[in-house]
Amino acid sequence: MGIKILAIESSCDETAAAVVEDGRNVLSNTIYSQIDLHTIYGGVVPEIASRKHVEKINQVIKHALAEAGTGLQDIDAVAVTYGPGLVGALLVGVSAAKSLAYAAGKPLVGVNHIEGHISANYIEHSELEPPFMCMVASGGHSHLVLVKDYNEYEIIGRTRDDAAGEAFDKVARAIGLGYPGGPKVDKLAKEGNPEAISFPRAHVDEAPYDFSFSGLKSAVLNYLNGCDMKRIEYNRADVAASFQQAVVDVLVANSVNAAKDHGVKKLALAGGVASNSRLRECMKAAAESAGLEFYYPSPILCTDNAAMIGVAGYYAYMAGERSPLSLNAMPNLKIGER
Numbered sequence: 001m002g003i004k005i006l007a008i009e010s011s012c013d014e015t016a017a018a019v020v021e022d023g024r025n026v027l028s029n030t031i032y033s034q035i036d037l038h039t040i041y042g043g044v045v046p047e048i049a050s051r052k053h054v055e056k057i058n059q060v061i062k063h064a065l066a067e068a069g070t071g072l073q074d075i076d077a078v079a080v081t082y083g084p085g086l087v088g089a090l091l092v093g094v095s096a097a098k099s100l101a102y103a104a105g106k107p108l109v110g111v112n113h114i115e116g117h118i119s120a121n122y123i124e125h126s127e128l129e130p131p132f133m134c135m136v137a138s139g140g141h142s143h144l145v146l147v148k149d150y151n152e153y154e155i156i157g158r159t160r161d162d163a164a165g166e167a168f169d170k171v172a173r174a175i176g177l178g179y180p181g182g183p184k185v186d187k188l189a190k191e192g193n194p195e196a197i198s199f200p201r202a203h204v205d206e207a208p209y210d211f212s213f214s215g216l217k218s219a220v221l222n223y224l225n226g227c228d229m230k231r232i233e234y235n236r237a238d239v240a241a242s243f244q245q246a247v248v249d250v251l252v253a254n255s256v257n258a259a260k261d262h263g264v265k266k267l268a269l270a271g272g273v274a275s276n277s278r279l280r281e282c283m284k285a286a287a288e289s290a291g292l293e294f295y296y297p298s299p300i301l302c303t304d305n306a307a308m309i310g311v312a313g314y315y316a317y318m319a320g321e322r323s324p325l326s327l328n329a330m331p332n333l334k335i336g337e338r
Contacts, residue, residue, distance in 0.1 A: 002021040002022040002025070003021065003022055003023075003076045003077075003314060003317070003318070004019055004020070004021050004027070004068075004070060004074060004075050004076050005019070005020045005021075005023075005075070005076065005077050005078075005079050005109075005310045005313045005314050005317065006018075006019055006061070006064070006065070006070075006072070006075045006077075006078050006079070006100070006310070007019070007020060007078075007079040007080070007111075007306040007307065007309040007310030007313055008057075008061065008078070008079070008080040008081070008093045008096055008097045008306055008309070009080075009081045009093060009113075009116070009304055009305060009306040009308075009309045010053045010057065010081065010085075010089050010090060010092050010093030010096075011081045011083075011084070011085025011086065011089055011090055011093070011113045011304060012044060012049065012085055012086055012089060012139075012304055013033070013034040013035065013037075013038055013044045013049045013052075013089070013304075014031050014032065014033050014034065014303070014304040014305070015031075015032040015034075015052065015053050015056040015057055015060050015092075015093075016029070016030060016031045016032070016060060016304065016305050016306035016309075017030050017057075017060045017061040017063070017064035017065075017306045018030065018064055018305065018306035018307040018309070018310045019064055019065065019067075019068035019070050019075070019310065020307055020310030020311055020313075020314060022314065023122065023310075023311050023314035023315055023318070024122055024123060024126055024311070026123055026307045026310070027067070027068035027069070027070065028063075028064045028065070028066075028067035028068040028070075029064070029300075029305055029306060029307040030060050030063045030064040030067065030306070031060075031300075031304075031305055031306070032056045032059075032060050034048075034049060034052050035179075035180060037052060038179065039178065039179050039180075041179075042173060042178065042179050043169065043179050044086070046086045046088055046089065047088065049086060049088070049089050050086070050088035050089050050091070050092060053089055053092035053093065054092055057092055057093065057096050058096070061096065061100070064306070072100065072103075072104040072106070073104065075104065075106055076106065076107075076317070077101075077106055077107040077108070077109050077313065077317045078097045078100050078101040078104075078106055078107070078108055078109070079097075079109040079110075079111050079309055079310055079312070079313025079314075079316070079317070080093050080094055080096075080097030080098075080108070080109075080110060080111060080309070080313075080327075081093055081094075081110075081111055081112075081113045081116060081309050082094050082110040082111065082112075082323075082327055082328070082329055082330055082333065083112065083113065083329060083330030083331055083332065083333025084112075084113055084114065084140070084141075084330070084331055084332055084333045084334075085113055085329075085331060086331065087329050087331040090329035090330075090331060091329045094110075094327060094328065094329050098325050098327060101325070102325055107317065107322050108322065108323045108324075108325065108327060109313045109316050109317050109321060109322065109323055110323040110327050111309045111312045111313050111316065112312070112333055112335060112336075112337070113304075113309075113333075114136055114141060114143065114145075114271075114335050115153065115312050115335060116308040116309040116311070116312045117136055117138065117270040117271045117302075117308060118134045118136060118145060118147060118153070118268070118270045118312075119308050119309075119311040119312040119315070120270055120297040120301040120302070120305070120307070120308035120311065121134070121268045121269075121270060121295050121296070121297055122311050123297065123301060123307060123308070123311060124297060124298060124301070125295050128266070128268070128295055130147045130148060130149050130150060130152075131146065131147060131148050131149070131264050131266075132147050132259075132264055132265075132266035132267065132268055132295075133145070133146055133147070133156070133255065133258050133259040133262065133264050133266070133267050133268070134146075134147055134267075134268040134269070134270055135251060135254075135255040135267070135268070135269050135270070135274075135283070136270045136271045136274075137163070137164040137165060137251060137269070137270075137271045137272070137273035137274060137279070138163065138164075138165045138271035138272040138273055139163060139165035139166055139169065139182075139272055139273075140163050140165070140166065141159070141163050141165075141271065142158065142159035142163045142164045142165075142211045142213070142251075142273075143155055143157065143158050143159075143335065144156040144157035144158070144209050144254060144255060144258050145335060146258075146262055146264070147268075150315040150319070151315055151316055151319050151321070152336075153335050153336045154336070155335055155336070156209045156258050156262065157207065157208075157209025157210045157211065157254055157258060158210055158211070159210070159211040159212065159213065160204060160207075160210055160211065160212045160214075161212055161213065161214035162212075162213040162214045162217055163213070164211070164213060164247055164251065164273045165181075165182055165271070165272055165273045166213075167213040167214075167216060167217045167247060168181045168182040168185050168244075168247070168273065169181035169182070170217050171185065171217060171220050171239075171240075171243050172184050172185050172240075174220065174221055174224055175224065175236050175239055175240065176236070177236075177240075182272060182273060182275075182276060183275075185240045185243070185244055186244070186276050186277055186278065188236060188237050188240040188241075189237065189240040189241040189243075189244045189245075189278065190241075190277075191237040191241075192235065192236075192237030192238040192239070192240055192241030192242070193237075193238050193241055193242070194241040194242055194244065194245035194278075195242070195245070196235065196238035196239075196241065196242050197223060197238060197239060197242035197243075198242075199216055199219050199220060199223075199242055199243055199246040200215055200216055200219050200246065201216075201246055201249050201250050202215050202216060202250065203250070208254070208257065209254050209257070209258045210254075211250060211251070211254065213247065213250075216243070216246050216247065220239065220243050223239070224239070244276070244278055245278065247279075248276070248278050248279045248282050248283075249282075251273075251279060251283070252279070252282050252283050252286045253286075255267060255283065255286075256283075256286045256287060256290050256292065259287075259290070259292055260290060260292075265291070265292060265293060266292065266293045266294075266295065267283070267287050267292045267293070267294050267295070268294070268295040268296065269283060269295070269296040269297075269302075270296075270297065270302070271302060272302055272303050272304075273302075274296055274297065274302040275299035275302040275303065280296055283296075321338070
């Protein structure tokens with residue numbers, strides 16, 4: 001019998017639970033998405049997200065256990081995201097996990113959400129093992145992380161302002177695409193010319209692996225405002241494609257350079273933005289050109305899910321990590337913090 005982890009994820013607007021065996025075999029992965037609820041507001045409303053988590057958390061956990069054909073007595077540990085994320089949303093998952101762990105007499109393992117995203121790569125790539133470089137790009141985070149071991153991480157680069165996903169959402173709103181911005185920009189960009197408009201690619205001189213997207217976002221807004229003032233029609237698809245290419249160029253260049261400079265032969269993608277088709281295409285080509293092995297999860301494993309938390313929880317559990325029942329939500333939790 002393998003080691004089975006019941007995992008719970010509720011850091012933003014997905015209520016999710018999964019059962020993962022031996023860190024690689026996903027027996028179930030149940031996700032309740034709230035996207036439709038938040039679309040009319042143009043983004044996630046924390047209070048609404050928290051209330052919906054309360055409503056759905058027990059159903060999602062029961063479904064995940066049933067789909068895995070597993071009872072609580074068969075679980076070896078309960079893993080849960082305790083940060084970073086929206087504090088109210090995190091508290092729902094943490095409270096549920098602590099209650100289950102106490103009632104079933106099972107160990108509790110708190111998991112960092114970002115480390116979970118990185119761990120999603122292990123699910124479909126059984127051959128992948130540390131060390132490797134991972135580009136984590138999502139709505140709230142843009143990090144280059146050197147994965148030294150299963151529970152050992154070093155941040156090599158980070159965003160100085162807007163995260164990549166945040167920039168996607170803001171530009172999507174500006175050109176009238178709405179929420180969620182990332183998938184909609186990706187879709188529209190396929191109809192546009194990525195070289196139509198010259199948007200800036202920011203580089204931080206004293207920190208070559210860091211990112212900055214606020215200047216790019218401002219450049220797009222200035223371009224749109226300029227067109228409106230001059231009463232010039234602009235091509236939305238060209239704007240989307242040119243903006244997307246500017247983001248992708250910086251993410252790819254920094255990631256490949258970081259991998260080469262740190263002597264690792266493997267490069268991985270993680271986070272919601274990792275499902276962007278242009279990023280995957282360009283990162284794959286650049287990695288192959290640099291002689292790097294390239295890994296990325298399926299889109300369903302890029303967005304928030306509990307399977308990735310189960311994987312990270314398994315490796316933490318096997319390393320002897322246990323969390324007390326006083327575990328609390330930590331909305332600003334950093335990678336590598338315990």
